[in-house]
Amino acid sequence: MDPFGKIIDCDGLVVDAAIRAFHGADNGDFEGRVSVARGAGIAGRLADLFGFPPAMRDRTMRMSVRGGPDSATWQRDFDGHLLTSRIERRGSLLLERFGPVCLIMCLRDEAGALHVDVIGGTLCGLRMPRAVLPHSDSVETGEDGRLQFDISAALPILGPMIRYRGWLQPVDETPLAMPQATAG
Template identity: 30%
Template sequence: MHKNILHKHLGESFKNLPPLLQQAHSGDIHLHGSVVVKRGNLLANLIANIIKMPPANSNCNLDVYGSHNEDVMKWQRHFENHVMESTFRLQGDYLTESLGPINLLLKLSIINNKLIYNVEQSSIFGITIPKPFQPKLTAFEMEYNGLYRFHVSINLPIIGLLIGYNGDLHIT
């Protein structure tokens, strides 16, 4: 099997991912389905708009186009008419995610057949955010009844929910 950056980051534990998740993180992929997008209060909504997060939508069509290579992984998410793109690269023992002005230093793990994303450090516009002020990310992927199930929730200190989105997607 060709070792892309996610495989390199997870090492031999990549083989412990459910087959559907291995497929979702190999080569060029397309995921599609319906998801729920939630946003927080007025201030959170303003921040989400500034950093170009998708709008709230209780029944949003989502198409995800992924490309997984040896040195880079790209995911382009189409929340109906809103596009959000992430670029992932290896940085030592970590995976970095660049999402517009935001950079996350991630450590991924597999727990109970779920791929869990843990943020070790974050920055915005190149400025490292001190730990007490860092956003709290809850993110996982799993296989559920033959579908790719995911959940992402970002909470800010004091403000609360910035954005959350989750759903079940088909791999084509």
């Protein structure tokens, strides 16, 4: 179980089976598709500080997760552009490190989806004031047994920095969860 999964369990969050399965293993390899949009101007260029990928549409994405319930390394491969981050659990909070940036996040559930909210951060170990703290609208959902993600970040005053969305499933192509049948 990765740090997200530990918080989902400990806090009793009610999320889709595909989300629970994705975060339920210590280690995993996933693949899928992704589209990335970068913000214009300074905000888009600051995405490089985090190591975010360039803009792309409907490209291959691979992801490996290595670790356990208290810390994990996530390596995302956006069609050849690598983004690695380290995620640590501190009680019910997550710390995600991208190079010199560390974001402090909390999780919440809503209608089976998992929302990730940025509530604090540091740059080179110094606390970021709220005036420069990235705002994130990030959500994971499950559809057709796949993990669906929609991750975005914007900076106060400067506007959108990045948005990437797509889906992932285990490399062996076994869905993370069986799709729910609906009466029709």
